[in-house]
Amino acid sequence: MSGIEIKCGDAISLLKELPDSSINLIVADPPYNLGKDYGNNHDLKGFDDYLEFTRQWTSEAKRVLKDDGSMYVFMGVRFISYLYDILDREQELFFNSWVVWHYTQGLGKTKGFSPRHDDILVFNKTKNFKFNLDDVRVPQKYYRARNNMRGANPGDVWKFSHVHYSNPNRQNHPTQKPEGLIERMILASSDRGDTVLDPFSGSGTTLRVCQQLGRKGVGFELNPEYVEMTKARLSEPFNGFDSVDPRMERVPNDLRKPEIRDEYLANHINWFLKNHENAIDVFTKAVKEKYGVLLEAKGESKSKQDELF
Incomplete structure (x- = not known):
């Protein structure tokens, strides 16, 4: 304390x-x-x-x-x-x-x-x-x-x-x-x-x-x-704050260029969800649904081989 x-x-x-x-x-x-x-x-x-x-x-x-x-x-x-x-x-x-x-x-x-x-x-x-x-x-x-x-x-x-x-x-x-x-x-x-x-x-x-x-x-x-x-x-252990602005979980539209998208996604969690571990799953699922991209543990992105953009 x-x-x-x-x-x-x-x-x-x-x-x-x-x-x-x-x-x-x-x-x-x-x-x-x-x-x-x-x-x-x-x-x-x-x-x-x-x-x-x-x-x-x-x-x-x-x-x-x-x-x-x-x-x-x-x-x-x-x-x-x-x-x-x-x-x-x-x-x-x-x-x-x-x-x-x-x-x-x-x-x-x-x-x-x-x-x-x-x-x-x-x-x-x-x-x-x-x-x-x-x-x-x-x-x-x-x-x-x-x-x-x-x-x-x-x-x-x-x-x-x-x-x-x-x-x-x-x-x-x-x-x-x-x-x-x-x-x-x-x-x-x-x-x-x-x-x-x-x-x-x-x-x-x-x-x-x-x-x-x-x-x-x-x-x-x-x-x-x-x-x-x-x-x-x-005195309780910390597992992330108990609430988050829902905008923090959203994935911007039109991140179609891979180099721009990868740079952004590599930073999103550190920028917006640093103290909200319980919201990271929502964000990563949204990324996969929108762009077909898998996020690694540190927030870096990995594009599928059949990436369309």
Whole structure:
């Protein structure tokens, strides 16, 4: 668990113990104030009390963030506009992106439209922020010479499945986030050795991802049972993150020239599926079906003798 630290206590109090400008990236999934039961506390404050709570923790978060740092904050629909206003006008952070996390399964409604997304606000401490585009690119749908073989910007709509209850990595927590979702944030907005803070650690997803990506992780969690659960999770062997953007598994069309196709296929797994071993089979089968090419263990391609292209 080297470089990973989980502390039990109130987020605002623990934030006040951190030095100024000591954190490279903050990934925050605060309670949405919807009445969910988190074991030793219920997520239900008065409206004004919740806004004051948001002001206090975001003020401390801004203080501890480094000048080139970023903050990703999950929020439900009821308070998302207020959160934006607090981060933008009151904390005077710099707006970066409004990310929509789209998922295919969720609460069903018979009157009204069923919700199928969560919102994530991305703000920066200054205009000089860190962003590693090459680390979060997604494969192109069509290969063209003018396109970057390394892939495209993933955009601000992210599709990741929930961590289903049948998933072996599912924790006993009501709002567990997919590891692939957090992976993209950490790869985009921090470097190896950087310090990532999750002030509402919950099931420990951010710390688990930091552990595998070579980041220092600091987590705060109010519920001591979740702290112990996180410690147990961090001690488990790693077999790949529990979720992946389905675009990472796709094979670009029109890779007809063997020399271009072989160069691309030799790199795809390292570029897009490095931490997603459970998705490699899907990709290799798609390659064989589309191009009649067999991929060797290291991601190199081997064309059939009757290759048509």
